[in-house]
Amino acid sequence: MIVAEQKPLARIMEMTADAQRVLVLGCGTCVTVCFAGGEKEAEILASSLRMKGKLEGRRWEVDHLTVQRQCEWEYLDGASERIRQADRVISLACGIGAQAIVERFPEARMVPGLDTRFYGLPVKHGVWEERCAGCGDCVLDYTDGICPVARCSKSLLNGPCGGSHDGKCEVDDSIECAWHLIVERMKTLGHLERLEEVHAPKNWRAARDGGPGRIVREDLLRDRERGEEKGETARAAG
């Protein structure tokens, strides 16, 4: 899931220095399960801001609300009235949800309450590790399910570098060498020779290197929109 961390309270205070009616908007999906921006966190942040604001002599109102997801219009619309009433919205969603607010409500002044960190999973309660780089050209079948793009510090695709030692990455001892993990797994599964397979170069255009992504599923478009999408595609191609 998307894993994020809340920004320091002092920073959030800075971002809202001139605001008088603040809405802390939480999100019920990814940021809830990484304990960064859910209902609880939204309520605690709103309360903390009120208290700190009082100590600093701020005259403002801080309220909170949580929606199921901020990244889909239908869910965000449920908060439309409260968003419009506020002169600053602190989004506790990931960067996607935060941006969705200004896209849907252009008059809204939104500030991000979180730093979106990575796609990852909780290896144990309270510890999240990055697992996916969203590179758009998945090679997990070549590497027996361990991602060299996200888990190798250098995103190498052909095997470990010379810095791999005792299964650890030279960048930091706490980082496991992804290629060490891959090789060990291939040995366990009895097909280490797969390491010698030659594959076509990876298509990096599907990742950040290719610029902002866009996917259109023709089969999911409503009839009325299908023509519009075709028009757009033709214009982009032409």
Next chain:
Amino acid sequence: MQYTRNLLDEIGIGAERLRMVNLSSAQGARFAEVCREMTEAVQALGPSPLRAGPAATPAEGDDQAQAG
């Protein structure tokens, strides 16, 4: 607990105003001792800065008391 103490420091109220003690219902004397210690500690710290803070309307004040 530690999380809330850190939060109180960040807000500016002070972590030392919050403490957790483990007791059993049979430890009456220890309970009294802990209460005495905590009361002395809090009195030494003075009123909560939220009360002593910049002037607020009565309504806001009540809201803070409930929130704090």
